[in-house]
Amino acid sequence: xxxxxxxxxxxxxxxxxxxxxxxxxxxxxxxxxxxxxxxxxxxxxxxxxxxxxxxxxxxxxxxxxxxxxxxxxxxxxxxxxxxxxxxxxxxxxxxxxxxxxxxxxxxxxxxxxxxxxxxxxxxxxxxxxxxx
Amino acid sequence: xxxxxxxxxxxxxxxxxxxxxxxxxxxxxxxxxxxxxxxxxxxxxxxxxxxxxxxxxxxxxxxxxxxxxxxxxxxxxxxxxxxxxxxxxxxxxxxxxxxxxxxxxxxxxxxxxxxxxxxxxxxxxxxxxxxxxxxxxxxxxxxxxxxxxxxxxxxxxxxxxxxxxxxxxxxxxxxxxxxxxxxxxxxxxxxxxxxxxxxxxxxxxxxxxxxxxxxxxxxxxxxxxxxxxxxxxxxxxxxxxxxxxxxxxxxxxxxxx
Amino acid sequence: xxxxxxxxxxxxxxxxxxxxxxxxxxxxxxxxxxxxxxxxxxxxxxxxxxxxxxxxxxxxxxxxxxxxxxxxxxxxxxxxxxxxxxxxxxxxxxxxxxxxxxxxxxxxxxxxxxxxxxxxxxxxxxxxxxxxxxxxxxxxxxxxxxxxxxxxxxxxxxxxxxxxxxxxxxxxxxxxxxxxxxxxxxxxxxxxxxxxxxxxxxxxxxxxxxxxxxxxxxxxxxxxxxxxxxxxxxxxxxxxxxxxxxxxxxxxxxxxxxxxxxxxxxxxxxxxxxxxxxxxxxxxxxxxxxxxxxxxxxxx
Numbered sequence: 001x002x003x004x005x006x007x008x009x010x011x012x013x014x015x016x017x018x019x020x021x022x023x024x025x026x027x028x029x030x031x032x033x034x035x036x037x038x039x040x041x042x043x044x045x046x047x048x049x050x051x052x053x054x055x056x057x058x059x060x061x062x063x064x065x066x067x068x069x070x071x072x073x074x075x076x077x078x079x080x081x082x083x084x085x086x087x088x089x090x091x092x093x094x095x096x097x098x099x100x101x102x103x104x105x106x107x108x109x110x111x112x113x114x115x116x117x118x119x120x121x122x123x124x125x126x127x128x129x130x131x132x
Numbered sequence: 133x134x135x136x137x138x139x140x141x142x143x144x145x146x147x148x149x150x151x152x153x154x155x156x157x158x159x160x161x162x163x164x165x166x167x168x169x170x171x172x173x174x175x176x177x178x179x180x181x182x183x184x185x186x187x188x189x190x191x192x193x194x195x196x197x198x199x200x201x202x203x204x205x206x207x208x209x210x211x212x213x214x215x216x217x218x219x220x221x222x223x224x225x226x227x228x229x230x231x232x233x234x235x236x237x238x239x240x241x242x243x244x245x246x247x248x249x250x251x252x253x254x255x256x257x258x259x260x261x262x263x264x265x266x267x268x269x270x271x272x273x274x275x276x277x278x279x280x281x282x283x284x285x286x287x288x289x290x291x292x293x294x295x296x297x298x299x300x301x302x303x304x305x306x307x308x309x310x311x312x313x314x315x316x317x318x319x320x321x322x323x324x325x326x327x328x329x330x331x332x333x334x335x336x337x338x339x340x341x342x343x344x345x346x347x348x349x350x351x352x353x354x355x356x357x358x359x360x361x362x363x364x365x366x367x368x369x370x371x372x373x374x375x376x377x378x379x380x381x382x383x384x385x386x387x388x389x
Numbered sequence: 390x391x392x393x394x395x396x397x398x399x400x401x402x403x404x405x406x407x408x409x410x411x412x413x414x415x416x417x418x419x420x421x422x423x424x425x426x427x428x429x430x431x432x433x434x435x436x437x438x439x440x441x442x443x444x445x446x447x448x449x450x451x452x453x454x455x456x457x458x459x460x461x462x463x464x465x466x467x468x469x470x471x472x473x474x475x476x477x478x479x480x481x482x483x484x485x486x487x488x489x490x491x492x493x494x495x496x497x498x499x500x501x502x503x504x505x506x507x508x509x510x511x512x513x514x515x516x517x518x519x520x521x522x523x524x525x526x527x528x529x530x531x532x533x534x535x536x537x538x539x540x541x542x543x544x545x546x547x548x549x550x551x552x553x554x555x556x557x558x559x560x561x562x563x564x565x566x567x568x569x570x571x572x573x574x575x576x577x578x579x580x581x582x583x584x585x586x587x588x589x590x591x592x593x594x595x596x597x598x599x600x601x602x603x604x605x606x607x608x609x610x611x612x613x614x615x616x617x618x619x620x621x622x623x624x625x626x627x628x629x630x631x632x633x634x635x636x637x638x639x640x641x642x643x644x645x646x647x648x649x650x651x652x653x654x655x656x657x658x659x660x661x662x663x664x665x666x667x668x669x670x671x672x673x674x675x676x677x678x679x680x681x682x683x684x685x686x687x688x689x
Contacts, residue, residue, distance in 0.1 A: 236435045261428050
């Protein structure tokens, strides 16, 4: 059994069918890209995996566990949004560290991780700036 | 469900007083009648004071809109450094409520060399002050949206002088914004009470002053005139919304309390 | 040497051109500057100067000392209370309506509600007072219906009257509510759905989202709007004038009596009260401006 399994996902919005019978297996550590023209259901698939949409039919399994009905904040998936969706009331550093703070990691660790990541993307001095 | 209830109560609260005044003016002893509205047709005073208000509205709109359009474009093209100052000045009337503006104007213009109190001219000038904030916003939003600088420079490169650019390129492009500013000014003057009371009073009686006066002797007729005032406000508001749908940016009416 | 000789006339011409241009620029600004000075700056300056003038000549604080008399302090207290109360009621209820329309169940009714609010927020002053009197006055239909249904008289048994402080609260709330909706809809609409999704994706529950993002994002524009409602009520004259007939002690009504009355004419005292009133409103507007400057960064 693969790490992440999508089984026969179907989703319609009104009359428009977004997904019909999507099945996919992803192994741990595997890199998968979904390619296709706009409107073909890539985003809908990801939103179902992340838990923002409920499929009309089909299941999402993680490590054999059915995720249907698990709320997004309890799934532990990372997702990068199409518009970056930076929180406007937080600085760059606060935005980066938000997930760790929600996960109640010690503030020292959060500070260290944020510093590393800002360094990594080459913006070590931009941490105090706001997104706008 | 709760949200629907809240919005329904909101509508109810705002419609309730209107139901009261409509019932009061349209019903006489349980019978539907338009008599109190028809009364205005044969009322010479009503016609005269309505004419006063219309004259004031026309004067205010023309003066306020042309002054603000001209000045804002002038600052945009020739004195950009002064833009913050213009913005601040145009915002100032918000800080000065009508009573205090009246208080200052009365003391300044009750005696020579400028004995203006009691004249329609002073009222037009005072109303023009009140129109500055939204006239400025309308023009400013318009200038920002049409990229006035590029337009103006394009026209300049074709040999058009300042006035020609202003009148044939800029003003037509600002027209939707100017229309809504003018309508706002119109609605404002047609309903304004405080400045009219203090600055001119009975010397140049306006429609709002008149309906207040009628109310004391003939409440039904006074209330009918108040409904008419609501209708004027309603019609101008709808026209403003219609005009600003085509105008860039959002605008808020500055109603007079 | 040659270069200097050639440049000199050119420089003169350039400088003359510059001066002419400066003069031309100033000339274009003159109508506006003169107008604003004569009818906005000078009246306010006159009020301030008059407030600080002593009746006997010279400068002094006499007018302010008189403005601190109990009845005027009471007027300020009542005006502030009325403005705070109606601003808060308007803000809470208006935000609820705005949220329902911008984010909630009634998104499909947004245009209708905004049109309705644009119209009703302009219903104010004398006609609005009449509307309330004909509804909740002694013979208003709600008063009559209340008596018929509950066999209790709003006026005789419950001591209510539309010409009271409570009556003013009801009428002021009428114009505060739609104004708040108009101000709060853009604020609520700016709360992007992706922020909520991004937060949940990072493990934040609904409560956590509101604490960390929702409230901090909504607070500045909503606080600013509430400050504007306060200023709006504090400066109102016409509505109070036609409803209270002098029975309620409000600052604008006090000023009105002082400048309009034959017996009570007292410009000095009116100026002092006017300065006090302007200071209160200016403070509220500053709060509005500061809050909005913050919110404008993410509200388009």
